[in-house]
Amino acid sequence: MLRGLARAAVQRQGALRTRGSGGGAGVPVHVVDLRSDTVTKPGPAMRRAMAEAVVGDDDYGEDPTVRELQEKAATLLGVDRTLFVPTNTMANLISVMCHCQRRGSQLLLGQESHLHVYEQGGVAQIAGVHSHPLPDLPHGTLDLLELERTVTRGLGSPYHPVCELICLENTHSSSGGRVLPIDYLRQVRLLAQSCGVRVHLDGARLMNAAVALHVPPARIVEHCDSVSLCFSKGLGAPVGALVGGPKDFIEGAWRLRKALGGGMRQAGVLAAAALVGLADVEEVLLRDHQNARRFAQGLQELASPICSVDLAAVETNMVMVTVDGLPPQELCRRLQAVSADEVAQTGRAVRVLLFPWTGRSVRAVWHRDVSARDTELALRKWGFVLKQLGALRTG
Ligand SMILES: Cc1ncc(COP(=O)(O)O)c(C=O)c1O
Numbered sequence: 001m002l003r004g005l006a007r008a009a010v011q012r013q014g015a016l017r018t019r020g021s022g023g024g025a026g027v028p029v030h031v032v033d034l035r036s037d038t039v040t041k042p043g044p045a046m047r048r049a050m051a052e053a054v055v056g057d058d059d060y061g062e063d064p065t066v067r068e069l070q071e072k073a074a075t076l077l078g079v080d081r082t083l084f085v086p087t088n089t090m091a092n093l094i095s096v097m098c099h100c101q102r103r104g105s106q107l108l109l110g111q112e113s114h115l116h117v118y119e120q121g122g123v124a125q126i127a128g129v130h131s132h133p134l135p136d137l138p139h140g141t142l143d144l145l146e147l148e149r150t151v152t153r154g155l156g157s158p159y160h161p162v163c164e165l166i167c168l169e170n171t172h173s174s175s176g177g178r179v180l181p182i183d184y185l186r187q188v189r190l191l192a193q194s195c196g197v198r199v200h201l202d203g204a205r206l207m208n209a210a211v212a213l214h215v216p217p218a219r220i221v222e223h224c225d226s227v228s229l230c231f232s233k234g235l236g237a238p239v240g241a242l243v244g245g246p247k248d249f250i251e252g253a254w255r256l257r258k259a260l261g262g263g264m265r266q267a268g269v270l271a272a273a274a275l276v277g278l279a280d281v282e283e284v285l286l287r288d289h290q291n292a293r294r295f296a297q298g299l300q301e302l303a304s305p306i307c308s309v310d311l312a313a314v315e316t317n318m319v320m321v322t323v324d325g326l327p328p329q330e331l332c333r334r335l336q337a338v339s340a341d342e343v344a345q346t347g348r349a350v351r352v353l354l355f356p357w358t359g360r361s362v363r364a365v366w367h368r369d370v371s372a373r374d375t376e377l378a379l380r381k382w383g384f385v386l387k388q389l390g391a392l393r394t395g
Helices: 002-019 044-052 064-077 088-099 144-153 182-194 206-213 217-221 247-259 268-279 281-302 328-336 340-346 372-388
Strands: 029-033 081-085 105-110 130-134 162-169 198-203 226-230 241-245 307-309 318-323 349-353 355-358 361-365
Touching (some): 029 372, 044 268, 064 081, 064 226, 064 241, 064 268, 081 247, 081 268, 088 162, 088 198, 088 226, 088 241, 088 247, 130 144, 144 162, 162 182, 182 198, 182 217, 198 206, 206 217, 206 226, 206 281, 268 281, 281 307, 281 318, 281 361, 328 349, 328 355, 328 361, 340 372, 349 372
Parallel strands (some): 029 349, 162 198
Antiparallel strands (some): 081 241, 226 241, 307 318, 318 361
8 A cells, every 4th residue: 555655646746747837837846755764865965975986896895885884883883793785674684584593483573563564574484483573562662571471481392482582673663763762672681681582673763763862872782682774764875774793693694695685796886875874864863853843743733633643752753643533545645635725825835745654643754855844844734734624723
């Protein structure tokens, strides 16, 4: 369904670009894309860095730009080594495969985690690992007692799968970009260590978590045995992720990357984009978080019975909007449409692109291609649609 909506949105954007005008004569259409932080396009500085990157054959370990990225990232994350891979999906799969090498290995993770829901069950399909999903709490955490019960249940038993790994996700995407508390990470690690289990962190948005907590990312990663980090989300690179961990872990990861077809040659053109993304990451993510919060506050001020936001849950670059009284798909359709009415009443034509998240919510995601002005325009468009629906108390 998400893919269908994405295709429709892009087709409509294409059509608009051709015509160059919106619902009213001569008014250009402004698009605010809040579907995901994966939609960013590399800007001029990133493109220049990619074009000018010094490269070599990374499968021979000879690409200086990839090496620079891996070394910088290792320092940033406080790990021995990191390994550049094409996607965060591959980074997670490699990590699970490194940790779970016995047949009958078990992995514990949140039932709404990206790894469990959106990565095609690769850990079962490709690695033969048995996943045991646990309910995610609203903060993106797992219940510690439930986790302990599950980890210890099969200890020493010849009947149960052997629990090898716990995977956490930070920030936690399906709960709306919630940040895992450091003390929770510490407790999970202590529990894991006491049972001989390791902890992998899906840190696709680790930098968002670090910025929100005002701590260096290494303060988060120190509670995990391995970590992934994605460059093509808030960091704005077109491609790339990494796996981080101890030296022997990364040596194993290198072999698995090769087996999975992720060994790249002159990958420095991609690593160069990731380095640009890292250079201003704190400033950009802080701005994304501020824009998301500004939007959430604005939406709350509209006080509509149709759309509500839990402001306390807006911790990073995502806003979960609860939708009552109409299907979220319909709200998304209206936010995306431009009409002569909108132009006549507001003097603007704005398309806000969004995905419905659940049957009762819509998730809006901020990223470096959405400015404070875009945020304001999205909010006004939201107000226009709610007014259209007769769902605003104020005229
Ligand atoms: C939390 C999380 N982990 C992993 C991934 C997978 O990343 P990729 O698309 O680079 O494979 C995503 C993608 O959105 C994600 O949100």
